[in-house]
Amino acid sequence: MNKHNKVLLVDGMALLFRGFFATSYTGNFMINSKGMPTNAIFGFLNYFVNAIEMFKPNYVICCWDMGSKTFRNEMYPEYKGNRGEPPVELIPQFDLIKEVVEAFDVPNIGIAGYEADDCIGTLANHYHQENEVIIVTGDQDMLQLVKDNIHVAIMRKGQGNYEVFSNDTFFEQKGFLPHQVVELKALMGDSSDNYPGVKGIGEKTALKLIEAYGTTERILENIDVLSKGVKKKIEENIDMLHLSKDLARIHCTTPVECSLTKAYWQMNNDKVATKLKDLEFKNITRWLDKVTI
Structure with missing residues (x-):
């Protein structure tokens, strides 16, 4: 360093x-x-x-x-x-x-x-x-x-x-990349910040999905090959998936300088x-x- x-x-x-x-x-x-x-x-x-x-x-x-x-x-x-x-x-x-x-x-x-x-x-x-x-x-x-x-x-x-x-x-x-922190939280939510992600998807499933597809966009592109249960959960919570991703992302263009x-x-x-x-x-x-x- x-x-x-x-x-x-x-x-x-x-x-x-x-x-x-x-x-x-x-x-x-x-x-x-x-x-x-x-x-x-x-x-x-x-x-x-x-x-x-x-x-x-x-x-x-x-x-x-x-x-x-x-x-x-x-x-x-x-x-x-x-x-x-x-x-x-x-x-x-x-x-x-x-x-x-x-x-x-x-x-x-x-x-x-x-x-x-x-x-x-x-x-x-x-x-x-x-x-x-x-x-x-x-x-x-x-x-x-x-x-x-x-x-x-x-x-x-x-x-x-x-x-x-x-x-x-x-x-x-x-076991994942830094930018995928946001992808994971889009799926599994964050209980300490009080947003749910996709209801019913926990850390284990979220990690598997990100390992397989990398991003939530890719997951949605491949939604038809997902297991029935996971597909249903994502489809029923699609708005919350997108919202959770926005909430999880650190905003790096704030009007702050020093x-x-x-x-x-x-x-x-x-x-x-x-x-x-x-x-x-x-x-x-x-x-x-x-x-x-």
């Missing part, structure tokens, strides 16, 4: 939510003297600093969801409709974490009406011509972005534990230390020492 400058694109929400739930299950919200919970920020910092220490980027950008409604809700109102409100202790940390990221002189990027995935996809496609791009996330949907010079590092259990997907090894790891000069990784220790002391974190050198250039 050394032939170009490295750009680290961080899925902010993935790190923040993971940081929150890693501590909150014990009831430890780390409430400071101002009555502000800081556990999600603490967890975020652990993951964020670890990613910088591990991937040693030249540039760092953090992308965020901006509100819960996006263009996907207009296409399908039930999209993500199964998700409850975020925990009350997490809500005040949404704005605070952006201030912390700013203290690191890392741009916060997000655009109303789109998800962080769409911003990450757009920026990754923009930068990968001349740079090595590493996306840090917990979201398997991002695997569709893998191509030459775009790697996706999926966070696994435990800190510093990533499964890194690259174009040349992806098929060995998954000049890499603004994202150059050059941390000002004093600035970061002041912000973290303000939040009443102790032992902040444990983070600063790891990523000071």
Whole structure:
């Protein structure tokens, strides 16, 4: 991964939510003297600093969801409709974490009406011509972005534990190609995002169909040779097949941009230390020492 400058694109929400739930299950919200919970920020910092220490980027950008409604809700109102409100202790940390990221002189990027995935996809496609791009996330949907010079590092259990997907090894790891992530989700849907795909087709059948035909278009061209049961399911859910594919596809032409000069990784220790002391974190050198250039 050394032939170009490295750009680290961080899925902010993935790190923040993971940081929150890693501590909150014990009831430890780390409430400071101002009555502000800081556990999600603490967890975020652990993951964020670890990613910088591990991937040693030249540039760092953090992308965020901006509100819960996006263009996907207009296409399908039930999209993500199964998700409850975020925990009350997490809500005040949404704005605070952006201030912390700013203290690191890392741009916060997000655009109303789109998800962080769409911003990450757009920026990754923009930068990968001349740079090595590493996306840090917990979201398997991002695997569709893998191509030459775009790697996706999926966070696994435990800190510093990533499964890194690259174009040349992806098929060995998954058994299908990056662009086929969208094809699979068109067929099997996504329960966490609350869209059904083709009712009655699960992962096993979806994988078989994609292995045989490659894309949903090819499957439809060959629908008459499919088993009666599968053919019937697809014909009865054809609109949802197309809609699910649109919902699954990361939109890589969002009106978002960020000049890499603004994202150059050059941390000002004093600035970061002041912000973290303000939040009443102790032992902040444990983070600063790891990523000071």
